[in-house]
Amino acid sequence: MFYLIQILNAVQYGLLLFLLASGLTLIFGIMGVINLAHGSFYMIGAYLAYWLTKMTGSLWLAIPLGLVIALAIGVVLETTLVSRLYKRDHLYQVLLTFGLILIFEELRSIFFGDDVHGVAVPALLDYSVRLTDTLSYPVYRLFITAVCLLLAGAMVLVIHKTRLGMMIRAGSSNREMAASLGVNIRLLFAVVFAFGTALAAFAGMIAAPISSVFPGMGNQILIICFVVVVIGGIGSINGAMIASLAIGFADTLGKVLAPEYSGIAVYLLMAVILLWRPQGLANKT
Amino acid sequence: MIEPILQVRGLSKYFGGLAAVDDVSLDVEVGELHAVIGPNGAGKSTLINVLSGDLSPSSGSVLFRGIEIAHLVPERRSRLGVGRSYQKVNIFAAFSVLENCRLAAQSREPRPLNWLQDAVSYGRVLENARQALSAVGLGHRAAVIAATLSHGEQRQLEIAMSLATDPKLLLLDEPLAGMGSEESLNMVELIGELTANHAILLVEHDMDAVFRLAQVLTVMVNGKILASGAPEAIRANREVQRAYLGGADESL
Amino acid sequence: MANITLPRVALMLSALLLAAFPLIGTTFYVQLGAKIMIMAIFALSLDLLVGHTGLVSLGHAAYFGFAAYVLALISPKYEAASLWVTLPAAIVAAAAVALVIGFLVVRTTGVYFIMVTLAFAQMLYSVFHDTKLGGGSDGIYITVRPELTVAGIKPLDLENPVQFYYFVLLVMIGVYVLLSRVLHAPFGRALAGIKANESRMRSIGFPVFAYKLGAFVLAGALAGLAGYLAACQFGFVNPEILAWHQSGTVLMMVILGGMGKLHGAVLGAFAYVLLQEFLSAPALLGAYAKHWQLAMGSLIVLVVLALPEGLAGLFDRHGRLFQRSDSNSASEDLE
Numbered sequence: 001m002f003y004l005i006q007i008l009n010a011v012q013y014g015l016l017l018f019l020l021a022s023g024l025t026l027i028f029g030i031m032g033v034i035n036l037a038h039g040s041f042y043m044i045g046a047y048l049a050y051w052l053t054k055m056t057g058s059l060w061l062a063i064p065l066g067l068v069i070a071l072a073i074g075v076v077l078e079t080t081l082v083s084r085l086y087k088r089d090h091l092y093q094v095l096l097t098f099g100l101i102l103i104f105e106e107l108r109s110i111f112f113g114d115d116v117h118g119v120a121v122p123a124l125l126d127y128s129v130r131l132t133d134t135l136s137y138p139v140y141r142l143f144i145t146a147v148c149l150l151l152a153g154a155m156v157l158v159i160h161k162t163r164l165g166m167m168i169r170a171g172s173s174n175r176e177m178a179a180s181l182g183v184n185i186r187l188l189f190a191v192v193f194a195f196g197t198a199l200a201a202f203a204g205m206i207a208a209p210i211s212s213v214f215p216g217m218g219n220q221i222l223i224i225c226f227v228v229v230v231i232g233g234i235g236s237i238n239g240a241m242i243a244s245l246a247i248g249f250a251d252t253l254g255k256v257l258a259p260e261y262s263g264i265a266v267y268l269l270m271a272v273i274l275l276w277r278p279q280g281l282a283n284k285t
Numbered sequence: 286m287i288e289p290i291l292q293v294r295g296l297s298k299y300f301g302g303l304a305a306v307d308d309v310s311l312d313v314e315v316g317e318l319h320a321v322i323g324p325n326g327a328g329k330s331t332l333i334n335v336l337s338g339d340l341s342p343s344s345g346s347v348l349f350r351g352i353e354i355a356h357l358v359p360e361r362r363s364r365l366g367v368g369r370s371y372q373k374v375n376i377f378a379a380f381s382v383l384e385n386c387r388l389a390a391q392s393r394e395p396r397p398l399n400w401l402q403d404a405v406s407y408g409r410v411l412e413n414a415r416q417a418l419s420a421v422g423l424g425h426r427a428a429v430i431a432a433t434l435s436h437g438e439q440r441q442l443e444i445a446m447s448l449a450t451d452p453k454l455l456l457l458d459e460p461l462a463g464m465g466s467e468e469s470l471n472m473v474e475l476i477g478e479l480t481a482n483h484a485i486l487l488v489e490h491d492m493d494a495v496f497r498l499a500q501v502l503t504v505m506v507n508g509k510i511l512a513s514g515a516p517e518a519i520r521a522n523r524e525v526q527r528a529y530l531g532g533a534d535e536s537l
Numbered sequence: 538m539a540n541i542t543l544p545r546v547a548l549m550l551s552a553l554l555l556a557a558f559p560l561i562g563t564t565f566y567v568q569l570g571a572k573i574m575i576m577a578i579f580a581l582s583l584d585l586l587v588g589h590t591g592l593v594s595l596g597h598a599a600y601f602g603f604a605a606y607v608l609a610l611i612s613p614k615y616e617a618a619s620l621w622v623t624l625p626a627a628i629v630a631a632a633a634v635a636l637v638i639g640f641l642v643v644r645t646t647g648v649y650f651i652m653v654t655l656a657f658a659q660m661l662y663s664v665f666h667d668t669k670l671g672g673g674s675d676g677i678y679i680t681v682r683p684e685l686t687v688a689g690i691k692p693l694d695l696e697n698p699v700q701f702y703y704f705v706l707l708v709m710i711g712v713y714v715l716l717s718r719v720l721h722a723p724f725g726r727a728l729a730g731i732k733a734n735e736s737r738m739r740s741i742g743f744p745v746f747a748y749k750l751g752a753f754v755l756a757g758a759l760a761g762l763a764g765y766l767a768a769c770q771f772g773f774v775n776p777e778i779l780a781w782h783q784s785g786t787v788l789m790m791v792i793l794g795g796m797g798k799l800h801g802a803v804l805g806a807f808a809y810v811l812l813q814e815f816l817s818a819p820a821l822l823g824a825y826a827k828h829w830q831l832a833m834g835s836l837i838v839l840v841v842l843a844l845p846e847g848l849a850g851l852f853d854r855h856g857r858l859f860q861r862s863d864s865n866s867a868s869e870d871l872e
Binding site for chain 2: 730
């Protein structure tokens with residue numbers, strides 16, 4: 001039963017990671033942009049959840065409000081800055097988005113200070129479900145898992161069954177061809193970017209009650225997302241899912257076996273994959 | 286009798302379910318130019334890419350000097366003596382013409398990782414580079430930046446770079462593509478001269494050049510070999526005429 | 538090679554200026570100068586990878602920090618360690634780590650390479666932060682700087698800020714000259730070829746993996762040298778020295794200064810540190826001085842949008858429009 005809890009934790013962490021990483025991998029795959037500030041949106045989401053919950057008293061209200069704000073930030077960012085990066089070298093993308101991270105971190109520091117904040121689990125979900133006589137599991141974590149699964153399913157549906165999804169897949173494999181077939185690339189990019197960053201913010205919002213809200217939280221998880229993308233392959237949603245779950249399990253396993261070294265379990269997994277298949281799990285080149 | 290330096294047996298390359306190269310076998314000897322012709326999409330470029338190592342084969346064997354090279358990486362094949370030129374000009378555009386060849390020649394240096402001595406002081410490397418340049422007729426353009434060369438000159442540079450690596454087999458992928466008539470004549474003459482001391486596999490669409498240069502002709506259609514033999518025999522071959530040479534103006 | 542050209546004169550003048558500086562500067566500025574030159578060495582090492590081989594590493598702080606930790610870990614608690622022992626040890630250690638990590642990452646390209654270098658650096662950060670290996674997040678102090686003794690006497694007292702400054706200046710010049718030679722040598726030319734057209738290099742017979750790995754290890758070793766000096770100067774090592782922020786900062790210096798020209802890396806280091814001092818001075822921004830990174834971040838964004846070549850590009854613009862980041866013809870000097 002103890003293992004059931006670990007498995008549930010691993011899945012929940014993996015799915016949350018997937019929300020973040022899927023946006024990242026799509027933005028890479030379709031727009032060819034490496035966005036270091038993606039993690040900042042996770043942070044923005046968490047801080048918005050904290051602030052709006054404080055103001056409105058309800059996380060349920062805070063989430064849609066926060067999403068609107070995050071979307072707005074994402075759209076502004078894309079139209080003013082990110083759109084100028086599409087034709088630039090990865091180098092300059094790294095540099096510019098690194099500058100953005102600095103800006104976001106300092107703005108956060110100015111508006112919200114440097115303390116760690118907590119967000120209360122909504123009363124509706126603030127209980128635990130009994131698994132055995134001695135063990136129970138927080139329902140809120142199950143909620144997160146369920147929401148992530150729903151979103152993942154919705155994503156797969158959109159990508160494989162809708163026109164938008166078709167354009168995304170076309171743009172992902174060949175941008176010029178897609179453009180010459182009449183796809184409005186500018187609009188597509190803006191939509192993908194907004195969508196990706198909104199997902200990241202949403203992840204931050206629902207994770208806030210369990211991970212708390214603290215400086216640097218975005219960057220920490222961003223690097224793990226990078227590992228997901230490396231293992232899963234750029235542009236691959238399936239790969240991102242497999243990799244996220246794999247990392248979820250590796251991390252949880254690490255915490256169980258060697259808590260001091262659990263942080264490096266993820267990277268060891270990446271090292272093994274690199275030795276075996278440098279081009280990632282899902283891509284077949 | 287000397288063994289052909291290149292022996293290809295049953296070579297195939299599949300992309301998904303599509304066979305771009307289907308069970309191809311051929312030989313090339315030193316002092317011989319073996320041309321491969323065929324309509325677009327016949328698999329000729331894929332064949333060259335598999336032979337040079339830019340693509341890995343699905344099945345089959347490639348023996349070069351008796352060594353199985355089918356699964357070797359391009360750099361190893363090059364060091365064994367396989368040189369190639371590309372259909373789309375593939376040079377170091379920002380470097381000088383001489384530097385392009387010097388790098389190619391440097392690849393043969395037995396102490397490649399020398400970290401401190403200035404490269405231009407390696408006399409032998411420079412000498413080989415200059416020789417390769419004059420062999421193709423670019424000796425006078427050594428100091429020019431490669432990007433500013435004319436298209437024809439860039440193709441000459443491509444060949445010079447291959448020559449600087451001292452190859453025994455040359456894989457030439459449409460060296461005449463996009464060339465004017467005078468440049469073409471020069472290139473044909475050059476290739477003719479090179480044939481004496483090298484084994485050459487030439488993929489080309491220019492029929493005049495092909496019939497002038499080739500000792501052996503292979504026709505590929507849809508990845509398979511349709512016919513192979515002496516040029517005149519191929520020209521007279523009914524099937525070939527129908528599939529490729531036949532009718533109006535196939536020479537592009 | 539001993540021709541008097543404008544770039545060479547500028548270099549000599551700069552070296553002279555740097556050498557003369559301690560005569561007029563206060564102790565604070567002499568120490569700042571040494572700090573800048575240490576970062577310049579760090580930036581030079583990364584420029585070899587990024588500017589000359591085309592390998593964008595976002596995890597270069599791993600080797601910088603690892604060497605610093607090696608010094609901290611092998612230094613006796615209250616005495617001075619020997620420079621002759623600790624410096625080579627730190628450099629070799631950094632090179633060894635670069636060899637292992639390089640072997641894993643050099644097989645990747647493009648964006649993957651950027652991500653895996655970042656990830657492995659983060660792994661090292663986790664090791665030092667989460668475990669008690671290097672004192673955890675508290676870090677380790679180096680109470681006494683290593684000493685340099687030759688046959689019993691101390692020609693240089695590294696505790697003395699001015700002498701330490703000159704030591705660092707000599708090392709920086711040494712690294713600059715070394716890299717300049719390497720870039721002119723066959724190895725360096727091959728790296729330039731790899732950056733320009735990797736597939737062509739393969740098809741003419743270069744074992745590209747080996748060359749990239751060699752560059753990676755050399756860059757790691759030199760970063761280790763810089764990290765060692767940084768630890769000496771600061772007297773304290775904690776996990777932040779390996780953090781991705783450090784990797785990002787040095788990459789910034791290289792790009793801002795202009796890649797592909799060695800002096801660009803040095804320029805970038807000077808520009809960044811001086812800018813940081815300027816922006817974080819309480820006299821200037823008052824209460825907001827502690828948020829100097831906001832201004833820095835904004836400046837970076839502006840520079841990327843406005844200046845495609847970095848600062849060094851400004852100086853070259855009048856002469857060579859086509860040279861961009863790789864100037865490599867047989868007759869030209871590589872700076």
